[in-house]
Amino acid sequence: MVGNPNWTNEFKESFKDLRELYHFLDWPLPEVLLDVTRKYPVFVPRKLALKMKQQGPFGVLAREFLPHIHELSDHGLSDPIGDKNHFKAPQLIHRYHSRALFTPTTVCPVHCRYCFRKNELNSPEEIFQQDFLETISYLKAHPEISEIIFTGGDPLTVSNQKLEKYLRSFAEIESIKDIRFHSRYPVILPSRLDEEFCALLKWASDQFRTVSLAIHANHESEFDEESKKAISNLNGTGVQLLSQTVLLKDVNDDSTILIELFELFLDLKVRPYYLHHPDQVKGGLHFYLPLERGRIIYHSLRDRLPGWALPQYVIDIPEGHGKVSAFNPEGTSFSGQLISRTGELKKLQEPDFFN
Numbered sequence: 007m008v009g010n011p012n013w014t015n016e017f018k019e020s021f022k023d024l025r026e027l028y029h030f031l032d033w034p035l036p037e038v039l040l041d042v043t044r045k046y047p048v049f050v051p052r053k054l055a056l057k058m059k060q061q062g063p064f065g066v067l068a069r070e071f072l073p074h075i076h077e078l079s080d081h082g083l084s085d086p087i088g089d090k091n092h093f094k095a096p097q098l099i100h101r102y103h104s105r106a107l108f109t110p111t112t113v114c115p116v117h118c119r120y121c122f123r124k125n126e127l128n129s130p131e132e133i134f135q136q137d138f139l140e141t142i143s144y145l146k147a148h149p150e151i152s153e154i155i156f157t158g159g160d161p162l163t164v165s166n167q168k169l170e171k172y173l174r175s176f177a178e179i180e181s182i183k184d185i186r187f188h189s190r191y192p193v194i195l196p197s198r199l200d201e202e203f204c205a206l207l208k209w210a211s212d213q214f215r216t217v218s219l220a221i222h223a224n225h226e227s228e229f230d231e232e233s234k235k236a237i238s239n240l241n242g243t244g245v246q247l248l249s250q251t252v253l254l255k256d257v258n259d260d261s262t263i264l265i266e267l268f269e270l271f272l273d274l275k276v277r278p279y280y281l282h283h284p285d286q287v288k289g290g291l292h293f294y295l296p297l298e299r300g301r302i303i304y305h306s307l308r309d310r311l312p313g314w315a316l317p318q319y320v321i322d323i324p325e326g327h328g329k330v331s332a333f334n335p336e337g338t339s340f341s342g343q344l345i346s347r348t349g350e351l352k353k354l355q356e357p358d359f360f361n
């Protein structure tokens with residue numbers, strides 16, 4: 007089957023030069039933002055830039071994807087979730103007993119300004135080195151790993167042929183039963199979900215116990231008719247569609263906005279899965295909101311969504327202590343410590359820099 011080559015063209019034609027992007031937007035460019043993009047480059051596909059233009063300079067899309075002077079701040083953590091502590095084989099992060107993250111690329115279809123890996127993706131040489139045979143050996147030596155989670159970067163940046171090669175190798179390891187992809191392509195560059203990719207997912211669903219695709223979106227206005235149609239087309243592939251959303255200050259820190267988003271996911275037969283509390287990433291602290299505020303918002307969601315449509319509200323404890331529940335049914339205030347996944351109490355110092 008011949009794939010649709012359009013997505014690669016769309017990808018290549020994305021804005022990578024801030025002056026060109028602002029010229030297209032027809033907005034005045036604050037010169038200081040050029041300094042920001044020297045540190046954290048910009049990457050915006052043209053269709054997304056058009057939606058951003060229609061929404062205006064104070065819209066949520068501009069906030070999510072345009073550089074901000076606060077990115078020059080030195081506050082925050084370079085590796086907020088402690089990836090480096092858990093790289094156990096090339097391109098493989100083994101943090102949780104039964105699942106491992108596989109990072110086949112550092113490239114994404116857009117540069118989210120809040121990205122938790124924004125510092126790692128900028129200097130990837132050290133941790134994203136490749137040696138697939140070594141990766142496979144590690145997985146064979148660790149039969150407790152039953153799920154491989156494709157992440158990155160965005161794993162769908164990799165060609166269908168290469169994805170198939172990886173999947174075939176994983177399918178040969180008896181202990182690997184489940185596959186999950188986390189991706190922003192379905193919403194940001196939906197032409198990536200071409201016929202060939204859908205066929206690949208269909209094939210993969212027969213090889214593994216489950217194949218899931220977690221679609222990353224934070225606001226209803228990120229979608230358009232093309233992305234809705236592309237996501238609907240995935241429904242025939244046998245893949246479990248999940249959502250993943252980051253709670254972001256001045257983007258979606260409002261229960262009504264989140265309800266609109268989760269209702270849209272449900273319309274598209276995507277099950278709300280994760281609502282992430284923002285990580286304390288260096289260059290992204292202007293998106294941070296206190297845990298207490300997040301708990302108040304989540305409390306309101308619990309009242310308005312049925313349990314099966316309610317995403318898990320989670321927070322990653324810095325230094326690699328893992329993802330834990332961010333909600334506390336006893337109250338919304340935050341004591342300053344969380345129980346890690348291994349049962350220890352860990353301090354969490356919240357930044358007050360931007361709050």
Ligand code: SF4
Pocket residue numbers: 113114115116117118120121122123124158159160190
């Ligand atoms: S798609 Fe994910 S990994 Fe890529 S920039 Fe956005 S948040 Fe970061």
